[in-house]
Each structure stands twice: as structure tokens, then as C-alpha cells.
Amino acid sequence: MKATEFVELLKNTLEINAGNFSEETNLKDRKEYDSMAVLSITALTDRKFGVKLTGDQFKNVTTVRSLMNLIGTEKFS
Amino acid sequence: MGSKIKKIEYYLPKNVLTNSALEKEYKNWDAEKIERKVGIRERRIAGENETALDMAFKSAQKILADYDKSKIDFLLLCTQSPDYYLPTSACILQEMLGLGTSVGAFDFNLGCSGYVYGLAIANGLICSNIAENILLITSETYSKYIHPLDCGNRTIFGDGATSTIIEKNDQNGIFEFVLGTDGRGYKNLIVPNGGLRNRFKKQDTMDNNTPNDDNLYMNGPEIFNFTIEAVPNLVEKALSKNKTTMADVNFVIFHQANKYMLEYLRDKINIPKEKFYINLVQTGNTVSSTIPIALKQCLDNKMIKIGDKILLVGFGVGYSYGATIIQI
Numbered sequence: 150m151k152a153t154e155f156v157e158l159l160k161n162t163l164e165i166n167a168g169n170f171s172e173e174t175n176l177k178d179r180k181e182y183d184s185m186a187v188l189s190i191t192a193l194t195d196r197k198f199g200v201k202l203t204g205d206q207f208k209n210v211t212t213v214r215s216l217m218n219l220i221g222t223e224k225f226s
Numbered sequence: 227m228g229s230k231i232k233k234i235e236y237y238l239p240k241n242v243l244t245n246s247a248l249e250k251e252y253k254n255w256d257a258e259k260i261e262r263k264v265g266i267r268e269r270r271i272a273g274e275n276e277t278a279l280d281m282a283f284k285s286a287q288k289i290l291a292d293y294d295k296s297k298i299d300f301l302l303l304c305t306q307s308p309d310y311y312l313p314t315s316a317c318i319l320q321e322m323l324g325l326g327t328s329v330g331a332f333d334f335n336l337g338c339s340g341y342v343y344g345l346a347i348a349n350g351l352i353c354s355n356i357a358e359n360i361l362l363i364t365s366e367t368y369s370k371y372i373h374p375l376d377c378g379n380r381t382i383f384g385d386g387a388t389s390t391i392i393e394k395n396d397q398n399g400i401f402e403f404v405l406g407t408d409g410r411g412y413k414n415l416i417v418p419n420g421g422l423r424n425r426f427k428k429q430d431t432m433d434n435n436t437p438n439d440d441n442l443y444m445n446g447p448e449i450f451n452f453t454i455e456a457v458p459n460l461v462e463k464a465l466s467k468n469k470t471t472m473a474d475v476n477f478v479i480f481h482q483a484n485k486y487m488l489e490y491l492r493d494k495i496n497i498p499k500e501k502f503y504i505n506l507v508q509t510g511n512t513v514s515s516t517i518p519i520a521l522k523q524c525l526d527n528k529m530i531k532i533g534d535k536i537l538l539v540g541f542g543v544g545y546s547y548g549a550t551i552i553q554i
Binding site for chain 1: 487
């Protein structure tokens with residue numbers, strides 16, 4: 150999957166309609182990044198990449214890029 | 227010869243906690259989004275002096291209103307909110323209900339898988355000629371464990387109780403069970419303090435003004451990961467053990483944990499939408515009561531009819547899980 154596609158997919162999953170959203174966006178600064186968002190991302194990574202992210206791993210998520218690193222940079226073109 | 231579910235009733239406490247009320251308490255909390263994604267609009271909360279035992283009693287009164295209670299020879303109470311460590315709440319309930327003293331009775335401590343396990347126990351008691359008419363009750367007050375500032379768990383969980391009568395029957399109506407346990411997940415849905423492991427323990431840093439170890443803790447992502455791993459496998463084994471297929475099952479009722487997870491599982495396991503029940507709009511997640519409440523609702527609104535084969539799947543706290551097929 151292209152990195153840009155993932156950013157767009159993540160933006161839609163989190164229902165983000167306002168403000169800039171890119172790999173540099175710090176998810177923890179977004180009000181949309183709540184417990185429901187974490188669940189949605191868990192589902193997304195399972196469905197799209199077969200990757201199961203744990204609760205502990207989410208504690209280290211800051212930017213969108215940090216999330217992509219967790220999923221595995223090799224998954225993105 | 228076997229066992230069959232005869233009747234189901236449920237009781238919900240009268241205090242309603244709506245999404246609108248929660249929206250006023252927490253900023254960034256969106257009532258519309260919660261209803262849309264989690265599938266809950268309101269949930270019932272037990273009164274301050276209303277325990278799981280009180281709710282169990284009220285649900286049992288409903289079911290015994292038109293049933294000869296002298297026929298009941300066993301009482302099973304599934305709860306994780308007993309009145310006391312001892313004695314057994316089911317013993318107290320026997321007396322409250324005026325059941326004879328020759329009934330057997332005990333509590334069992336399970337949550338989301340509790341109804342399936344309850345059916346397994348009841349079926350076993352009947353098939354081994356230990357009992358013939360069993361009153362299985364589920365009753366839970368997670369609200370009493372949740373901290374007032376924990377908006378996540380206050381959103382998800384609701385209180386409630388159900389009663390089911392299972393009778394010995396010429397025609398079997400409860401089929402094969404697949405059960406499972408994975409204690410590696412025990413910390414992911416837990417009330418750490420209060421039991422004998424940490425009875426009066428308060429860490430130095432513990433502050434009762436924020437959610438702490440006296441309260442219910444749930445690690446949503448971990449539980450989600452567990453369910454998407456365990457449940458598809460469980461369903462496959464349950465169908466196989468019952469020598470049937472998804473196409474031959476009339477209806478499917480999973481433990482009603484939250485709409486998002488249920489839809490994800492439905493899609494992953496490929497269960498047709500029209501035979502998959504999702505409804506926790508007015509109850510929230512009532513733990514061991516979700517499946518019997520769903521069964522009763524489906525019977526009342528004719529989504530299921532007498533003779534239908536229904537796959538029941540419970541999974542959650544423990545981790546504990548189980549599935550069976552019943553014929554209603």
C-alpha cells in the first residue's frame with residue numbers, strides 16, 4: 150500500500166474532517182484519537198496487513214509515521 | 227432425551243444513563259458517534275442499594291410469575307458481583323424466592339461467557355439425572371466497579387439480570403458445546419483490588435479521585451485482538467462439533483460486547499447480516515446477560531421462531547469463551 154493511501158485511509162477511519170493530516174501529524178494531539186479510534190486502527194491493521202497491534206504498542210504511538218513504523222515500513226511503498 | 231430452554235425473562239434497573247447525559251460530563255465525547263460506532267444509546271444502572279442479587283431476584287420473580295416454582299430443583303447464579311464472599315448468593319436467593327430446601331444452588335463467577343457455560347452446566351445436570359428443571363440466572367453490576375471519571379467503561383457497560391428455565395425434555399434442544407479458556411488475558415479485564423490477592427491494598431500513589439486499582443480496568447485493544455483471534459476458530463469448531471454449517475443455522479447470537487467488534491467479527495467469519503443479531507442500543511454490554519436478553523428480544527420480535535437452531539457464542543473476561551447450538 151502506498152504511504153499516501155494509508156494516511157488517507159487512516160484519516161477516514163478516524164473521521165477527521167478538519168485540519169491538516171499527514172505522516173507528521175501527532176495523533177495524540179487529535180481529539181478524534183480516542184479509545185474508539187484505537188479499536189478502529191487495531192481492526193484496520195488486522196484487516197489490511199494481518200498485523201495485530203497490542204495495547205502496549207499503542208502507548209508508543211505519537212505521529213502517523215510512528216504508527217506506520219509499528220505496522221512495518223516494508224508494508225508501505 | 228435431553229434438555230431444552232423453556233422460558234427466558236430479564237430485568238433492567240430503572241435508572242437510565244443516556245449518551246446525552248454522558249456528553250455533558252466529558253468534553254470530546256460525542257453522543258452521536260458513540261451510538262453509531264459502539265451501538266449504545268443508553269444503559270441501565272442499578273440503584274445505590276440494588277445489588278446483583280436483588281436484580282437476580284427481580285428477574286426470577288418475572289419468570290416464576292406463571293411457572294410452578296415447586297418444580298425448580300436447581301438454581302444457578304452467574305455473577306461477578308456477589309453480595310458476599312460467603313455465603314453463596316444463590317443460597318440467599320433460594321430463600322428469597324421461597325424455593326424448596328431440596329434444590330441445589332451455587333454461584334459461578336464468569337462474565338461474557340457465563341450464559342453459554344450456564345447452559346453447559348444445566349445440560350450436564352439434566353443429562354446426568356441430577357436435576358430436571360433448572361433456573362439459570364445471570365446478574366451483573368459492573369457499574370459499581372467503574373470509576374465515575376472512567377468515561378470509556380461507563381459508556382460500554384450496563385447492569386441487568388436474566389432468568390432462564392431449562393427443563394429435561396424428550397426432544398433435545400441444547401446440543402454440543404465448545405469451551406475455552408486463556409488465562410494469559412486475565413489482566414485485560416479486571417478489578418485488581420478487593421479480592422484476596424490485593425484485599426486492602428492501596429499503592430502510595432493511588433488517588434481515589436481518578437480511576438485506580440479499586441476500579442474496573444479494561445484494555446480494549448488487547449481484548450479486541452483476543453476476540454478476532456479466538457472467536458472465528460471457536461465458531462468453526464462449534465459448527466463442526468455439531469456436524470452442521472453456517473448455512474444450516476437459522477440465527478446467530480454473539481455476546482453483545484460492542485457493535486464495532488460484532489460487525490468486524492461478522493464480516494471476518496462471513497456470517498450473513500440477516501441472521502446475525504446486533505442490538506445493545508438500550509442496554510449496553512450487560513456481560514453474562516447479553517445473550518439471554520438477545521434471545522428474549524428475538525423471540526418477542528419474531529426474529530426467531532420455535533424450532534429455529536441458534537448458534538450462541540460468548541467470549542470475554544478471563545479470558546473465557548464458549549459456543550453451542552440450541553433449538554428453541
